[in-house]
Amino acid sequence: MTERTRSRIQAAEMGFLRRVAGVSLRDKVRSSVIREGLGVEPLLLRVKRSQLRWFGHLVRMPPGHLPREVFQARPAGKRPRGRPRTRWRDYISSLAWERLGIPQSELVDVAREKKVWGTLLELLPPRPDHG
Incomplete structure (x- = not known):
């Protein structure tokens, strides 16, 4: 998984968790605090x-x-060129x-x-x- 995909997943997850917790970005609450409060890994x-x-x-x-x-x-056979x-x-x-x-x-x-x-x-x- 690429770093870009990983960060998109994390952003979408935290957006959802923030809405569930009733917290906005302006409240400046850390993601780890929100996860702990909701009991979510x-x-x-x-x-x-x-x-x-x-x-x-x-x-x-x-x-x-x-x-x-x-x-x-x-599988047997030739692999394509490149990495x-x-x-x-x-x-x-x-x-x-x-x-x-x-x-x-x-x-x-x-x-x-x-x-x-x-x-x-x-x-x-x-x-x-x-x-």
């Missing part, structure tokens, strides 16, 4: 947690199920390293342990909020 954090939860589900899925087969597939597109597998690996501190080599082993994986996702820390 940041939308992008929720999306990332859901993606990581789905990854754990994929890893634990029995062999032969279509989603797992698609995830593990390695390769980011694969979902690479995105999840970088997300797990960045947010959970789990290296790519251990990611699948940790995700196979359902209770450990669930606990890690619950402890997923939000990034510091700047506004």
Whole structure:
């Protein structure tokens, strides 16, 4: 997700939350204070947690199920010129390293342990909020 898309999502989310809380921009109330008051976690954090939860589900899925087969597939053939597109597998690996501190080599082993994986996702820390 690009930085521009990320900022647009955050702006739309905060616009909605400000209306729900009855606060305008002129009141100069921080976004984190509004979220705490409403008891809502940041939308992008929720999306990332859901993606990581789905990854754990994929890893634990029995062999032969279509989603797992698609995830593990390695298509043959020539790739187009230029920078390769980011694969979902690479995105999840970088997300797990960045947010959970789990290296790519251990990611699948940790995700196979359902209770450990669930606990890690619950402890997923939000990034510091700047506004």
